[in-house]
Amino acid sequence: IAELMKTHLLSKPKQNAVKIDNDKQDEMKRMICRCLVAMKGMHTHERLPKINELYEMVVKDFATVLTEVKGDGNA
DSSP: OHHHHHHHHHOOOOTTOOHHHHHHHHHHHHHHHHHHHHHHTSTTGGGOHHHHHHHHHHHHHOHHHHHHHHHHHHO
């Protein structure tokens, strides 16, 4: 599951993509970040090294999206 999430996070919309395609891509990134935040809250995440690696990548490369998602959860 971590590899699929990573693939979606790193994919870029096509050059000629319309606004709705860009919006779908952005929503997919937010959804993956929400999922990762939820998984990090579980006690079993220590046993999932790929999820931990993906979370660290998200913290580094998608900090804005992650902050937005965490803010949505507190509202």
